[in-house]
Amino acid sequence: MEEPxxxxxxxxxxxxxxxxxxxxxxxxxxxxxxxxxxxARVHARGVEIGVVVGAGNIYRGMKGAAAGMDRAxxxxxxxxxxxxxxxxxxxxxxxxxxxTRVQSAIDIxxxxxxxxxxxxxxxxxxxxxVIFAAGTGNPFFTTDTAAALRAIExxxxxxxxxxxxxxxxYTSDPREDPDAEFIPQITHMEAISRQLRVxxxxxxxxxxxxxxxxxxxxxxxERNIDRIVSGERVGTLVTT
Numbered sequence: 339m340e341e342p343x344x345x346x347x348x349x350x351x352x353x354x355x356x357x358x359x360x361x362x363x364x365x366x367x368x369x370x371x372x373x374x375x376x377x378a379r380v381h382a383r384g385v386e387i388g389v390v391v392g393a394g395n396i397y398r399g400m401k402g403a404a405a406g407m408d409r410a411x412x413x414x415x416x417x418x419x420x421x422x423x424x425x426x427x428x429x430x431x432x433x434x435x436x437x438t439r440v441q442s443a444i445d446i447x448x449x450x451x452x453x454x455x456x457x458x459x460x461x462x463x464x465x466x467x468v469i470f471a472a473g474t475g476n477p478f479f480t481t482d483t484a485a486a487l488r489a490i491e492x493x494x495x496x497x498x499x500x501x502x503x504x505x506x507x508y509t510s511d512p513r514e515d516p517d518a519e520f521i522p523q524i525t526h527m528e529a530i531s532r533q534l535r536v537x538x539x540x541x542x543x544x545x546x547x548x549x550x551x552x553x554x555x556x557x558x559x560e561r562n563i564d565r566i567v568s569g570e571r572v573g574t575l576v577t578t
Contacts, residue, residue: 351497352392354396373427373430388489409478437465441471458470507534
């Protein structure tokens with residue numbers, strides 16, 4: 339018999355880069371299917387799942403166009419790009435037989451529901467995966483902050499922070515510094531004071547104030563989400 343999951347409700351934060359696969363920018367269909375299968379496997383165990391997705395895979399291609407642009411305008415463009423990723427992920431999940439809803443912080447009624455907290459929680463209770471798009475709906479806030487905010491709002495028990503190609507949190511970027519050391523566990527305050535690349539400071543502060551643990555792990559290993567949900571220690575645990 340499979341052990342019951344350690345969490346009843348989680349918030350999965352996917353970077354846009356995690357959807358690229360080996361591409362320079364854009365969405366790799368095979369990578370998208372692999373991620374959908376991982377989510378579907380955990381969902382089948384009865385875990386309620388919210389997802390916040392970034393837009394680095396799309397916005398990287400628009401970086402030149404956004405150079406010199408007003409910050410608020412560039413941020414709104416990034417929010418719209420997260421909607422594209424959310425719809426792509428919704429399609430991939432539904433092909434795995436998972437009922438899914440996209441809720442957008444920006445009103446786009448033709449393609450997504452507006453974000454309404456109680457409706458989102460009801461969807462989760464009905465065992466639908468809810469994908470939160472368009473960040474917080476405000477410029478100057480990252481999708482990391484959106485992930486922390488939505489997790490707290492819907493009473494998620496943990497944030498699973500998927501990284502692309504790294505096992506968790508390091509003392510510096512392991513892709514640039516060969517002497518970077520892996521950190522298995524750290525507090526929110528230590529991560530903020532040491533300026534480690536976990537989440538931005540606003541998101542970390544929100545998690546710290548609400549005693550919300552963050553599991554930072556490598557998305558490349560297709561077993562990792564399931565292992566964390568099973569209670570295994572994978573990657574880095576950021577806790578109060």
